[in-house]
Amino acid sequence: MTLQPQSLPVDHPSVQSGRVGMLLVNLGTPDAPEVGPVRRYLAEFLSDRRVVEIPPIAWQPILRGIILNTRPKKSAHAYSQVWTEDGSPLAVITRKQAEAMQEAFGERVKVDWAMRYGTPSIPERLQALMDAGCERILLAPLYPQYSAATTATVVDKAADKLRTMRWQPALRTLPAYQDDPAYIEALEADLTRQLDALDFQPEVLLLSFHGMPERTLHLGDPYHCHCQKTSRLLQERLKRRDLRIRTTFQSRFGPAKWLEPATDTVIGEEVAKGTKRLAIAAPGFSADCLETLEELAIQGRDQFLEGGGESFAALSCLNTSEAGLIMLETILRRELSGWIDC
Numbered sequence: 001m002t003l004q005p006q007s008l009p010v011d012h013p014s015v016q017s018g019r020v021g022m023l024l025v026n027l028g029t030p031d032a033p034e035v036g037p038v039r040r041y042l043a044e045f046l047s048d049r050r051v052v053e054i055p056p057i058a059w060q061p062i063l064r065g066i067i068l069n070t071r072p073k074k075s076a077h078a079y080s081q082v083w084t085e086d087g088s089p090l091a092v093i094t095r096k097q098a099e100a101m102q103e104a105f106g107e108r109v110k111v112d113w114a115m116r117y118g119t120p121s122i123p124e125r126l127q128a129l130m131d132a133g134c135e136r137i138l139l140a141p142l143y144p145q146y147s148a149a150t151t152a153t154v155v156d157k158a159a160d161k162l163r164t165m166r167w168q169p170a171l172r173t174l175p176a177y178q179d180d181p182a183y184i185e186a187l188e189a190d191l192t193r194q195l196d197a198l199d200f201q202p203e204v205l206l207l208s209f210h211g212m213p214e215r216t217l218h219l220g221d222p223y224h225c226h227c228q229k230t231s232r233l234l235q236e237r238l239k240r241r242d243l244r245i246r247t248t249f250q251s252r253f254g255p256a257k258w259l260e261p262a263t264d265t266v267i268g269e270e271v272a273k274g275t276k277r278l279a280i281a282a283p284g285f286s287a288d289c290l291e292t293l294e295e296l297a298i299q300g301r302d303q304f305l306e307g308g309g310e311s312f313a314a315l316s317c318l319n320t321s322e323a324g325l326i327m328l329e330t331i332l333r334r335e336l337s338g339w340i341d342c
């Protein structure tokens with residue numbers, strides 16, 4: 001007799017038993033746009049060895065002696081410019097994405113959200129899912145492009161929590177989705193909608209991704225390749241001959257060489273060559289945050305208009321747009337195969 005792999009009927013006990021948990025995770029943000037909370041958040045974030053890959057003996061004195069004494073004031077001011085009544089945009093949007101997924105998946109799945117740095121923390125929310133009876137958990141870092149500094153550190157943090165448990169849940173992780181048709185199509189639909197609604201026609205569209213130190217590329221981090229792939233696939237789908245599209249990297253931090261070309265350098269090049277109408281999108285961010293709302297929409301705009309540009313638009317991230325939520329549900333549902341009746 002030959003044994004064959006079998007797909008389970010939906011009423012099979014292993015499909016039906018136990019509750020399934022889903023934890024949406026994004027980077028993290030301070031609890032308030034003030035120096036103290038920003039310092040605490042930056043201390044945790046910039047002490048992560050996945051983020052700053054300098055041995056702690058050399059890095060911690062620089063971090064504690066210089067960076068945490070200067071940057072929190074500047075960053076708190078930046079956060080205060082984008083803060084909302086409900087809190088930091090990144091946290092507010094991630095919470096709304098989780099609420100929308102709860103609605104989409106119904107009571108078979110308990111959906112929660114967490115931040116890698118700050119609150120609500122990954123260990124706390126994993127415990128809450130366990131306490132609610134979830135024996136199977138899908139951990140979903142909401143980064144379309146994989147990097148060790150984002151995706152991997154979320155899994156590390158969850159593994160730290162699991163390490164302390166006698167009875168662990170089964171854990172699945174959402175893979176990066178940089179070239180997933182559901183993601184590329186969502187970007188195409190949402191950016192087309194936003195571009196068509198502008199009261200001017202941009203000559204140039206920048207696709208601005210968060211930067212990384214260039215050496216991470218040489219060490220084998222796929223982040224740069226993932227960004228380039230997203231950008232190429234999106235350009236192919238957008239098919240806008242009226243637009244010159246350029247891929248750039250923003251948010252440089254520290255003195256090391258980062259991925260290029262830098263978004264601010266390219267804005268400078270465009271104004272210098274006489275571009276008058278420019279739009280920027282940030283397809284690598286699943287939610288608007290400080291880096292899009294302040295760095296692109298405020299600083300980028302100022303730089304472009306002060307340099308001689310005439311019309312500027314910073315387009316929104318997928319956030320809780322219709323296209324964004326359909327995409328999220330599609331990629332999450334796929335990972336629940338065998339756990340719920342998909």
Ligand SMILES: C=CC1=C(C)c2cc3[nH]c(cc4nc(cc5[nH]c(cc1n2)c(C)c5CCC(=O)O)C(CCC(=O)O)=C4C)c(C)c3C=C
Nearest residue numbers: 027028029051075090147149150210212253284289290291
């Ligand atoms: C989208 C992917 C991101 C990658 C890759 C990433 C790498 C990375 N970031 C820093 C340093 C900082 N990033 C900061 C903010 C920030 N970064 C991301 C995403 C990625 N970072 C987001 C979504 C945010 C916004 C958070 C928010 O609260 O809205 C900051 C803090 C803000 C500031 O003080 O300017 C720093 C610092 C490094 C060093 C790095 C790769 C090694």
Ligand SMILES: [Fe+2]
Nearest residue numbers: 027210251291
């Ligand atoms: Fe960052």
Ligand SMILES: [Fe+2]
Nearest residue numbers: 251290291295
């Ligand atoms: Fe920034």
